Amino acid sequence: MDLFLQFLVSVLSLGGVYALLALGLSTVFGLLGFLNFAHGDLMTICGYGLYFMLAAGFGFVPAATLALALAALAAVLMERLAFRPLRGRNPMTLLITSFALSLALHVSFQIFISPKPKPIPVPEFLSGYFTIGEIFISRAQVIAIVVSVLSLVLLNLFVNRTRLGVALRAAAADFDVARAFGVKANQVIAIAFALSGLLAGLAALVWISQRGAVFPTMGLTPMVKALIAVIIGGLSNPRGALLGGFMLGLLEAGFLFTLPDSLVLYRDALVLLVLILFLMFRPNGLIATNPEPMR
Amino acid sequence: MVSGVHNTPSGGWASWFDLRSRESLLSAFLLFAIVCVLLAAAAYFELASPRLLKIGCVNLIAALALGLFSGSTGVLSLGHVAFFGIGAYVSAWFTLIPAIKGMLLPDMPVFIQQSQWSLWFAVIPAIIAGLLAGVLTGFVMRRLRDTSAVIASFGFLVIFYLLFIGLKIFTNGKQSLYALPIDQLSWPLTMTAIATALLVTFAIRASALGRAAESLRDNEAAARSVGVDADRTFFWVWVASAALMAMAGALFAHSIGIASPSSFYLDKTFALIVMIIVGGYRSLTGCALGAVLITIVEELLKHAEESLGALAGQQVLGGLIEMPRVFGLTALCFSAIILLVLYLRPEGVIGYRELAQAGLIRRLFGRWLEPASKGEEQVIYSVPKESELSAQSLGKNYGYFSAMSDVSFEVGPGEIVGLIGPNGAGKSTFINVMTGNLFASSGAIFLNGENATQWSAHDLARRGMGRTFQNIRLFASLSTLDNVLTSVNVASPKLSRVDAEVLAMNWLRELNLDQHALEAGGSLAYGDQRRLEIARALALEPHFLLLDEPAAGMNDSETHQLQQLLKDIVQRIGCGVILIEHDMPMVMALCDRLVVLNKGEQIASGPVADVRKDPQVIEAYIGESP
Numbered sequence: 001m002d003l004f005l006q007f008l009v010s011v012l013s014l015g016g017v018y019a020l021l022a023l024g025l026s027t028v029f030g031l032l033g034f035l036n037f038a039h040g041d042l043m044t045i046c047g048y049g050l051y052f053m054l055a056a057g058f059g060f061v062p063a064a065t066l067a068l069a070l071a072a073l074a075a076v077l078m079e080r081l082a083f084r085p086l087r088g089r090n091p092m093t094l095l096i097t098s099f100a101l102s103l104a105l106h107v108s109f110q111i112f113i114s115p116k117p118k119p120i121p122v123p124e125f126l127s128g129y130f131t132i133g134e135i136f137i138s139r140a141q142v143i144a145i146v147v148s149v150l151s152l153v154l155l156n157l158f159v160n161r162t163r164l165g166v167a168l169r170a171a172a173a174d175f176d177v178a179r180a181f182g183v184k185a186n187q188v189i190a191i192a193f194a195l196s197g198l199l200a201g202l203a204a205l206v207w208i209s210q211r212g213a214v215f216p217t218m219g220l221t222p223m224v225k226a227l228i229a230v231i232i233g234g235l236s237n238p239r240g241a242l243l244g245g246f247m248l249g250l251l252e253a254g255f256l257f258t259l260p261d262s263l264v265l266y267r268d269a270l271v272l273l274v275l276i277l278f279l280m281f282r283p284n285g286l287i288a289t290n291p292e293p294m295r
Numbered sequence: 296m297v298s299g300v301h302n303t304p305s306g307g308w309a310s311w312f313d314l315r316s317r318e319s320l321l322s323a324f325l326l327f328a329i330v331c332v333l334l335a336a337a338a339y340f341e342l343a344s345p346r347l348l349k350i351g352c353v354n355l356i357a358a359l360a361l362g363l364f365s366g367s368t369g370v371l372s373l374g375h376v377a378f379f380g381i382g383a384y385v386s387a388w389f390t391l392i393p394a395i396k397g398m399l400l401p402d403m404p405v406f407i408q409q410s411q412w413s414l415w416f417a418v419i420p421a422i423i424a425g426l427l428a429g430v431l432t433g434f435v436m437r438r439l440r441d442t443s444a445v446i447a448s449f450g451f452l453v454i455f456y457l458l459f460i461g462l463k464i465f466t467n468g469k470q471s472l473y474a475l476p477i478d479q480l481s482w483p484l485t486m487t488a489i490a491t492a493l494l495v496t497f498a499i500r501a502s503a504l505g506r507a508a509e510s511l512r513d514n515e516a517a518a519r520s521v522g523v524d525a526d527r528t529f530f531w532v533w534v535a536s537a538a539l540m541a542m543a544g545a546l547f548a549h550s551i552g553i554a555s556p557s558s559f560y561l562d563k564t565f566a567l568i569v570m571i572i573v574g575g576y577r578s579l580t581g582c583a584l585g586a587v588l589i590t591i592v593e594e595l596l597k598h599a600e601e602s603l604g605a606l607a608g609q610q611v612l613g614g615l616i617e618m619p620r621v622f623g624l625t626a627l628c629f630s631a632i633i634l635l636v637l638y639l640r641p642e643g644v645i646g647y648r649e650l651a652q653a654g655l656i657r658r659l660f661g662r663w664l665e666p667a668s669k670g671e672e673q674v675i676y677s678v679p680k681e682s683e684l685s686a687q688s689l690g691k692n693y694g695y696f697s698a699m700s701d702v703s704f705e706v707g708p709g710e711i712v713g714l715i716g717p718n719g720a721g722k723s724t725f726i727n728v729m730t731g732n733l734f735a736s737s738g739a740i741f742l743n744g745e746n747a748t749q750w751s752a753h754d755l756a757r758r759g760m761g762r763t764f765q766n767i768r769l770f771a772s773l774s775t776l777d778n779v780l781t782s783v784n785v786a787s788p789k790l791s792r793v794d795a796e797v798l799a800m801n802w803l804r805e806l807n808l809d810q811h812a813l814e815a816g817g818s819l820a821y822g823d824q825r826r827l828e829i830a831r832a833l834a835l836e837p838h839f840l841l842l843d844e845p846a847a848g849m850n851d852s853e854t855h856q857l858q859q860l861l862k863d864i865v866q867r868i869g870c871g872v873i874l875i876e877h878d879m880p881m882v883m884a885l886c887d888r889l890v891v892l893n894k895g896e897q898i899a900s901g902p903v904a905d906v907r908k909d910p911q912v913i914e915a916y917i918g919e920s921p
Contacts, residue, residue, distance in 0.1 A: 089637075091441065091442060093637055093641055096371060097634060099373070099568070100565070100633040103626055103630060104630035104631075107623030107626040110623055111623050224450060227449070231442070231447075235443075265457075265460075266461055269457040272454050276447050276450050276451070276454075279435060279438070279439060279443065279447055280434065280438050283440075283443060
C-alpha cells in the first residue's frame with residue numbers, strides 16, 4: 001500500500017511534467033504541423049531566467065514568475081525570427097530549422113553562460129518530505145502534481161472559455177477556415193507559441209525544483225521523451241498529448257521502481273526503446289484522426 | 296500477368312543499362328574523378344594535411360550514406376550517426392593492438408582480445424554490425440513516416456548514445472577507445488571505400504528499389520496504387536544506408552584515432568545534416584558537394600576559433616568587454632548556414648538532379664543519355680477472358696453511421712461499368728474500400744476467384760487492379776518515364792532494365808506522352824498529367840481499371856479524346872473498367888452497365904437503358920416526379 005501510494009505519486013508527478021511538455025509541443029503542432037525541437041530549450045531558458053533572477057536578489061516566487069514570462073517571450077521571439085519566414089514550407093523544413101535552432105541555443109548557453117551546471121537553491125517549501133502516517137512523500141513531487149493539474153485546468157478554461165482560446169482551437173482544427181472567419185493568423189500563432197513557452201516554463205520549474213540545477217542541455221532528455229510521447233498519444237489531438245505524457249510517466253516510474261540499481265543507467269534508454277516499440281504497433285498514435293490502420 | 300512486349304529481348308550486360316542506370320553510373324564515375332582531382336590538388340599544393348583530407352573523405356561517404364536514405368525517402372534521419380558509432384566501435388575491436396585492448400576492453404572474449412586485423416578486414420564486421428542494427432531499427436522505421444519517422448530516428452540516436460556510454464565492456468564508456476592505429480587508414484583503402492560508397496548508393500538509386508522509394512517520397516497513396524510495398528521499400532533503403540554508414544564510421548574512428556560516445560551524438564548528426572541540406576539532400580551529387588563544402592568550412596572555422604581562442608580573457612574593444620572563450624563557433628555557424636539555406640534555397644545547391652542530368656553533361660554525352668526506344672511498337676497485353684471482379688453486399692459503417700451498405704456489382708473483362716450517384720452517395724467510400732484503403736465492415740470483394748476483401752492496396756495493384764485518382768496524384772519530381780517505369784517494375788519484375796524502359800516508352804507513346812519522357816511529372820500540362828496517370832495505371836497491366844472522375848476539369852474536346860482512348864484500350868486489351876464520372880454524356884456513351892448509389896445505398900443496377908428509366912434514379916437526380 002505504501003509502495004503503491006509512492007508509485008502513484010511518482011507516476012503523477014513525472015507524468016504531469018511530461019504532459020505539460022507534450023501539450024506545449026502539440027499546441028504548436030496543431031497550428032503549424034511541425035514538432036518544435038527547440039521546445040526543450042525553452043525549459044532551459046526558463047531555468048537560466050530563474051537562476052539569474054535569484055542571483056539578482058528576487059524572492060523565489062517573483063523570480064519564478066519572471067522566468068515563466070521570459071520563457072513565453074523567448075517562444076514568441078523564436079517564432080517571429082526563425083519560423084515565420086518559413087511559414088507554409090513543408091513540415092520537414094520547419095522541423096530541421098527547429099533542430100538547428102536548438103543546437104545553436106545549446107552552444108550559446110555554453111559560450112555565454114557556462115558549460116557547467118548552475119545550482120539553483122530550492123526554497124524551504126519545495127524541499128523536504130510530507131509524512132502521511134508511515135509514508136514519506138517528497139514535497140517537490142506533490143507540488144509537481146499540484147502545478148501540473150492546476151495548469152491543465154487553467155489551460156482547459158482558457159481554450160474553452162475565452163475568445164482567444166476558442167480562436168486557437170478553431171485555427172488548430174482548420175487554419176484556413178478560421179482565417180476566413182476573421183481569426184488573425186499571426187496573433188493566434190504568437191499566442192500558441194507564448195502558451196507553449198509558458199507550459200515549457202512550468203515544466204522547467206517543476207523539473208528544477210526536484211533537481212536543483214540548470215545546465216545547457218537540461219531540456220534535451222525530457223524533450224526527446226516528450227516528443228515521442230506526443231506521437232504515441234496522437235499528434236492531431238491535445239488529449240493525445242495528455243495521454244502520452246501520463247503514459248510516459250507511468251512507464252518511467254515503473255522502471256524507477258522495478259529496475260535493479262545496476263541497470264539504472266539504462267533507464268532512459270529503456271524508456272525510449274519501449275516508446276519507440278510502441279510506435280511500431282500504433283504508428284498513428286492512440287488518438288488518431290484516422291483511427292483505421294492502413295490496409 | 297503475361298507481359299506482352301514483343302521485342303527481341305536485349306541480352307547481356309547492355310540490357311542492364313537503361314537511362315537511369317547510365318545516368319547514375321556516369322554521375323558516380325564523374326564524381327569519383329572530381330574527388331580524385333580535388334584530393335590530388337589539395338595534396339600537391341599542400342592545402343591540407345593528409346589527416347584532414349581523409350576526414351573529408353569519410354564525411355563524403357557518410358553524407359552519401361545518409362543521403363541515400365533521406366534523399367530517396369524524403370525523411371531526414373537524425374539517427375544515422377548511431378550506425379556510424381557502431382561501425383567505429385566494431386572495427387576498433389579488431390584493429391586495436393592486443394596490449395592496448397587488454398587495458399581498454401579487458402572483458403572482451405579472448406578471440407577479440409587476441410585479434411589484430413588490418414582495417415581492410417575490420418571494415419567487414421563493422422558493415423555487418425551496421426546491417427544488423429539497421430535491420431533491428433528498420434522494423435520500427437518502416438512503419439513510420441514524416442514527423443514520426445524523424446523523431447523515432449532521433450530516439451534511436453539517444454538510445455545508442457546511452458548504450459555507448461553504458462556498455463563499458465564493449466566501448467569503454469566515456470573513457471573512450473583511443474590509440475587506434477591511424478596508419479591503418481591508407482589511401483588505397485580510403486579511395487576504395489569512396490568508390491564503393493558511390494557505386495552502392497548510385498546502384499540503389501538506379502534500381503527498382505530506389506525508384507520505388509522516390510515514388511513513395513513523392514506520393515505514398517499513388518505508389519501503393521501501383522503496387523509498391525511501402526514498408527518493405529522503406530526498410531531496405533534504411534538497412535542499406537545503415538550498413539554504409541557503419542563503413543564510414545569504421546574509417547572515421549581510424550582517421551582521428553579515437554572512438555568516444557560524444558563523437559557519435561548531436562554535433563556529428565548536425566554536421567551531417569548541414570552537409571546534405573546545403574548540397575541538396577534529394578540528390579546524391581548534392582550530398583557529396585555538401586560534404587566537401589562543409590568539411591572546408593568546418594576547418595576554416597576551427598582555425599578562426601583557435602585564433603580567437605588566443606584572445607580569450609583579454610580586454611577587447613578598448614577594454615569594454617572581456618573576450619569570452621569561444622568554442623562553439625562551428626556549431627553556431629552551422630546553424631546560421633542551415634537557416635540561410637532553408638530560407639533562400641530550401642532545395643539546396645543542387646536540388647533534385649544528379650551530375651549526369653546537368654545541361655553541360657547532357658550536351659557532352661548527347662545520345663548516350665537518351666531513353667531506349669524501339670520504334671512504333673504497340674503495347675498490348677491481354678486480359679484473360681475468365682477474369683472477374685465482384686463486390687458482394689459491400690458495406691461500411693462508422694459507428695452507427697452507415698456510409699455505404701449492401702453494394703453489389705460485378706465487372707467482366709472488356710466491360711465498362713459506370714458508378715454514378717449524387718454527392719454524398721457513398722462513391723468515395725466505395726472506391727476506398729475497393730482499392731484497399733479502407734476495410735469493409737461487411738460483404739466481400741472477389742478478384743479472379745480469390746477473396747480480396749482483406750488485401751492491401753499494393754496487393755490489389757499487384758494482382759490486377761489499377762486505378763487513377765480524382766485529384767491527380769503523380770510522382771511529381773520523377774520524370775514522366777520514371778512514373779510509368781514504377782508500374783512496369785511491379786508488373787514485370789523479371790524484365791531487363793532496358794526492356795522495361797522500352798515498354799514504358801511504348802506506353803508513353805500510346806498515350807501521346809513520349810515527347811515529354813524526360814520532363815518531371817509535376818511539370819506537365821493538366822491534360823497530360825491526367826493521361827500520364829492513366830498510362831501509369833495501364834503499365835501495371837491490370838485486369839481491371841478503376842477510373843475516378845478521369846474527365847474532371849477537362850474541356851469538351853479533351854473529354855472526347857479521352858472517351859475515344861478508353862474505348863480503344865478496352866477493345867484492344869480487354870480489361871474491365873469501373874468508371875466513376877459526373878459527365879453524364881460520357882457515362883452514357885461508354886458504359887455497358889450502370890450502378891447507381893444514393894445515400895449510401897445501391898438504388899439501381901443494370902444496362903444503361905434500363906437504369907435511365909428507373910423512377911428511383913430519376914428521383915435521386917432530379918427530385919420527386921410530380
